[in-house]
Amino acid sequence: MFEARPINRQNQTIERIWRGVFLAMTLVLVIPVLVILGVLVVRGGPMISWAFLTTEPTNGMTEGGVLPALLGTIALVLVALIASVPVGVAAAVYLSEYAADNWLTRTINLAIINLAGVPSIVHALFGLGAFVLFFQFGTSILAASLTLAVMALPVVIVSTRESLQAVPMAFREACWNMGATRWQTIRTVVLPNSISGILTGVILEVSRTAGETAPIMFTGAAFFLPFLPQSVYDQTMALSLHLFVISTQVPGVPDGLPYGVALVLVGIVLLMNSVSIAFRTWLRGRKKW
Amino acid sequence: MADPAAVQTQAFNLWYGTFQALYDVDITVAAGRITSLIGPSGCGKSTLLRSINRITERLGYVRTTGSIEVYGHPIIGPAVSLVQVRKQIGMVFQRPNPLPLSIRENVLFGWKLHNEGPKATRAQEDEIVEQALRTVLLWDETKDRLAHTATGLSLEQQQKLCIARLLPVKPRLLLMDEPCSALDPKGTEAVEELIWTLRGAYTILLVTHNMAQARRASDDCAFMLMGRLVEHRSTNELFVAPEDPRTGDYIEGRYG
Ligand SMILES: Nc1ncnc2c1ncn2[C@@H]1O[C@H](COP(=O)(O)OP(=O)(O)O)[C@@H](O)[C@H]1O
Ligand SMILES: [Mg+2]
Numbered sequence: 001m002f003e004a005r006p007i008n009r010q011n012q013t014i015e016r017i018w019r020g021v022f023l024a025m026t027l028v029l030v031i032p033v034l035v036i037l038g039v040l041v042v043r044g045g046p047m048i049s050w051a052f053l054t055t056e057p058t059n060g061m062t063e064g065g066v067l068p069a070l071l072g073t074i075a076l077v078l079v080a081l082i083a084s085v086p087v088g089v090a091a092a093v094y095l096s097e098y099a100a101d102n103w104l105t106r107t108i109n110l111a112i113i114n115l116a117g118v119p120s121i122v123h124a125l126f127g128l129g130a131f132v133l134f135f136q137f138g139t140s141i142l143a144a145s146l147t148l149a150v151m152a153l154p155v156v157i158v159s160t161r162e163s164l165q166a167v168p169m170a171f172r173e174a175c176w177n178m179g180a181t182r183w184q185t186i187r188t189v190v191l192p193n194s195i196s197g198i199l200t201g202v203i204l205e206v207s208r209t210a211g212e213t214a215p216i217m218f219t220g221a222a223f224f225l226p227f228l229p230q231s232v233y234d235q236t237m238a239l240s241l242h243l244f245v246i247s248t249q250v251p252g253v254p255d256g257l258p259y260g261v262a263l264v265l266v267g268i269v270l271l272m273n274s275v276s277i278a279f280r281t282w283l284r285g286r287k288k289w
Numbered sequence: 290m291a292d293p294a295a296v297q298t299q300a301f302n303l304w305y306g307t308f309q310a311l312y313d314v315d316i317t318v319a320a321g322r323i324t325s326l327i328g329p330s331g332c333g334k335s336t337l338l339r340s341i342n343r344i345t346e347r348l349g350y351v352r353t354t355g356s357i358e359v360y361g362h363p364i365i366g367p368a369v370s371l372v373q374v375r376k377q378i379g380m381v382f383q384r385p386n387p388l389p390l391s392i393r394e395n396v397l398f399g400w401k402l403h404n405e406g407p408k409a410t411r412a413q414e415d416e417i418v419e420q421a422l423r424t425v426l427l428w429d430e431t432k433d434r435l436a437h438t439a440t441g442l443s444l445e446q447q448q449k450l451c452i453a454r455l456l457p458v459k460p461r462l463l464l465m466d467e468p469c470s471a472l473d474p475k476g477t478e479a480v481e482e483l484i485w486t487l488r489g490a491y492t493i494l495l496v497t498h499n500m501a502q503a504r505r506a507s508d509d510c511a512f513m514l515m516g517r518l519v520e521h522r523s524t525n526e527l528f529v530a531p532e533d534p535r536t537g538d539y540i541e542g543r544y545g
Contacts, residue, residue: 100349170384170386171386171388171389173344173386174386174387174388174451175388175398176344176347176375177342177344177375177380178375178376178379178398178399178402178454178455178458179371179372179373179374179375179376179399179402179403179458180402181372184402188398189388189389189390193389
């Protein structure tokens with residue numbers, strides 16, 4: 001009575017095939033990542049030492065450490081964060097909480113999504129024209145960070161807006177119907193319930209800019225600087241450009257060195273991501289509901 | 290009449306875009322009583338209720354003509370503050386919608402929004418919370434977990450909380466849109482009982498599709514059909530001897 005019938009067995013087979021297809025696609029995605037990380041660790045791992053992180057490159061960048069590039073990348077990302085987060089979050093709050101749903105808003109939303117797809121070299125040229133030349137920041141940390149910030153903005157806006165829209169409409173309506181203004185509603189209900197999502201999105205996106213090379217190449221990152229930058233108006237080295245330079249432009253670089261630099265870069269991005277995840281967990285823990 | 294009516298509409302029409310949902314509604318709701326609003330689904334009960342605290346206008350495509358006065362004061366017009374309208378006229382919805390805050394903060398939410406005086410002390414706030422929760426018969430169940438999330442309460446408790454949070458700002462009129470229809474029979478009974486205890490202290494306008502509820506829980510009853518007010522009398526009279534044949538057909542269950 002309960003034995004499998006031919007149709008059941010047939011469906012079973014189809015089920016197994018599809019399961020296999022999806023699993024295979026997942027592996028196609030995961031394996032390269034693991035291989036890359038593996039290669040980096042195996043070949044770059046031996047390079048990593050305290051001295052590597054805390055000394056400057058020497059001997060035509062074929063020896064020594066990565067300190068100026070490491071600090072430069074951190075500075076670039078921090079300034080980009082400070083520049084893009086307030087603007088991006090405020091814009092997303094406006095678009096999600098205030099703007100009426102009309103053709104203008106829809107056009108702006110579409111423009112933002114398209115902006116997120118603009119190649120980074122285009123942002124680089126924009127940054128050069130706008131920040132280096134027009135605003136006369138020169139090639140500097142400030143100009144490079146602002147260029148990174150402009151590049152990160154659309155994604156920050158989109159991810160923030162998604163977090164805001166994940167807050168159920170019923171909460172807003174409950175507030176409005178008690179006579180709360182838009183801002184009171186945003187402050188007391190919408191932001192507290194979306195802040196962890198917003199921050200995660202923002203930090204993930206901005207840490208992604210740590211790896212960008214093109215936007216900072218013309219605007220503030222130097223091939224080689226024998227000293228550390230003193231202010232945001234100075235140029236700086238950066239890990240991504242340093243990696244590009246020693247891999248392609250400098251003769252006689254030992255085999256493991258680029259891998260070591262790459263490992264530091266990946267490490268710092270992972271570190272920032274972990275911080276953002278820890279931060280989110282902490283915020284969630286503080287919520288009493 | 291010395292005492293102005295709680296709600297008085299005159300020739301009130303409402304359009305959603307080109308669709309007219311209310312036709313020339315003239316209704317006078319007596320102060321301090323419970324008035325139920327009945328009628329088949331889609332006849333405009335919610336629309337009328339929502340017009341009275343002006344939620345409908347949030348939809349950009351709504352247009353109205355005619356007037357609505359609450360306790361003798363117009364609620365539509367350039368001199369009217371929407372915030373004051375919403376403060377004096379509390380609204381309860383079909384699905385309980387407590388905020389994702391603690392029970393205590395839910396009760397204090399509206400009060401904090403509208404408080405113009407100095408910030409209350411903890412003790413004053415405790416007092417407000419206790420009084421509101423006692424009024425809605427929720428105090429004994431929640432007094433030991435005021436700091437807990439409101440969304441962890443049962444639907445019945447959530448709905449009572451949604452009523453409780455209106456009370457600290459001392460509204461005079463409570464609008465309830467099918468407040469029991471998401472609840473089980475026991476919850477329905479409990480919330481009905483609560484509504485009955487609020488009678489007198491507040492004017493209550495109660496939309497319901499449950500005729501037994503209208504009969505049990507209201508002093509007056511208004512019957513609407515296809516956007517028009519058909520009949521509005523004391524509940525008893527309306528159910529025993531309806532004047533309009535359409536009312537009779539409806540209460541005898543001839544309109545689905
Ligand atoms: N937001 C809206 N947009 C357009 N039409 C609506 C909207 N809300 C309600 N209506 C229409 O208005 C009529 C009355 O609806 P409603 O007031 O919700 O009726 P009831 O509460 O009596 O069931 C219905 O025909 C409904 O389709
Ligand atoms: Mg309705």
